[in-house]
Amino acid sequence: MTEIRTVAITGAGTGIGRATALRFARDGWHVMLAGRRREPLERVAAEISALPNARGSTVEALDAAEPGSMDAAVKRLITARGRLDALVANAGINPQRAPAHETTEENWQETLRVNLDGVHRACVAALRPMMSARRGTIVTMGSVAGLLGMLARGAYGPSKAAVIEYTRNLALDYAPYGIRANCVCPAFVISDINREWLAGLPAAQREALIAKHPLGLGEAEDVAGAAHFLCSDEARWITGVALPVDGGFTAH
Numbered sequence: 001m002t003e004i005r006t007v008a009i010t011g012a013g014t015g016i017g018r019a020t021a022l023r024f025a026r027d028g029w030h031v032m033l034a035g036r037r038r039e040p041l042e043r044v045a046a047e048i049s050a051l052p053n054a055r056g057s058t059v060e061a062l063d064a065a066e067p068g069s070m071d072a073a074v075k076r077l078i079t080a081r082g083r084l085d086a087l088v089a090n091a092g093i094n095p096q097r098a099p100a101h102e103t104t105e106e107n108w109q110e111t112l113r114v115n116l117d118g119v120h121r122a123c124v125a126a127l128r129p130m131m132s133a134r135r136g137t138i139v140t141m142g143s144v145a146g147l148l149g150m151l152a153r154g155a156y157g158p159s160k161a162a163v164i165e166y167t168r169n170l171a172l173d174y175a176p177y178g179i180r181a182n183c184v185c186p187a188f189v190i191s192d193i194n195r196e197w198l199a200g201l202p203a204a205q206r207e208a209l210i211a212k213h214p215l216g217l218g219e220a221e222d223v224a225g226a227a228h229f230l231c232s233d234e235a236r237w238i239t240g241v242a243l244p245v246d247g248g249f250t251a252h
């Protein structure tokens with residue numbers, strides 16, 4: 001078995017997932033980059049190989065919510081590397097910002113499929129080798145929208161609240177195996193998931209939204225740092241938390 005720690009990250013081609021991949025890579029981890037589109041994943045892989053401390057990466061173009069896809073990818077990783085120390089179940093979507101009655105059936109189903117089924121499938125894929133090794137850490141990507149009520153989050157908010165609860169249950173069920181599970185709950189970080197929507201908001205609404213963050217909007221690296229910390233030994237007594245990484249958004 002290699003000495004090099006290994007992390008699997010879903011949605012690793014862009015935004016928070018990309019920043020998280022680079023954060024782990026800078027700390028000498030081998031990173032499995034999983035995501036829907038191969039091209040952005042290959043770009044992150046190239047960024048990783050240019051880092052001084054890089055220990056390589058593995059690209060897996062897949063739909064993380066598809067039954068069996070993360071299972072197969074994790075099995076390939078274990079065959080090649082012999083270990084999986086951490087999972088960051090980060091992939092998520094927000095295809096429609098609307099209240100419940102305006103949320104289309106298709107967007108409801110797809111949001112729950114990616115944000116909840118996808119997290120579950122990635123976690124189960126990672127739990128199997130972690131249970132055998134009797135160690136491992138999982139970070140799921142929640143949102144402040146899963147902690148608080150927010151306008152026009154008819155499907156997204158419930159999907160993220162479910163991820164938080166799912167993660168707490170993981171913490172309890174798998175503590176006996178030496179596995180920790182925590183949820184990171186970011187407020188607004190400009191990325192592909194919200195860039196267009198934010199740009200399209202009337203200026204006064206955009207300013208009001210930014211003003212809800214006492215420290216201003218965050219950056220993907222701020223969230224990546226929290227995910228990396230929760231997977232590190234520094235966090236060895238932390239499990240089952242839903243950690244706001246939000247510039248003070250939830251302090252109101």
Ligand SMILES: NC(=O)c1ccc[n+]([C@@H]2O[C@H](COP(=O)([O-])OP(=O)(O)OC[C@H]3O[C@@H](n4cnc5c(N)ncnc54)[C@H](O)[C@@H]3O)[C@@H](O)[C@H]2O)c1
Pocket residue numbers: 010011012013014015016017034035036037062063064065090091092093114118141142143144185186187188189190191192193194
């Ligand atoms: N940006 C924010 O303000 C914010 C706030 C709170 C929570 N989040 C959460 O952070 C996570 C990352 O979002 P981001 O801001 O980096 O946006 P993003 O759109 O840049 O990243 C999401 C990534 O997930 C990938 N993805 C989507 N569906 C997938 C699937 N079925 N299988 C595999 N990969 C898939 C996308 O291709 C994309 O690379 C999401 O779960 C999002 O809900 C983001």
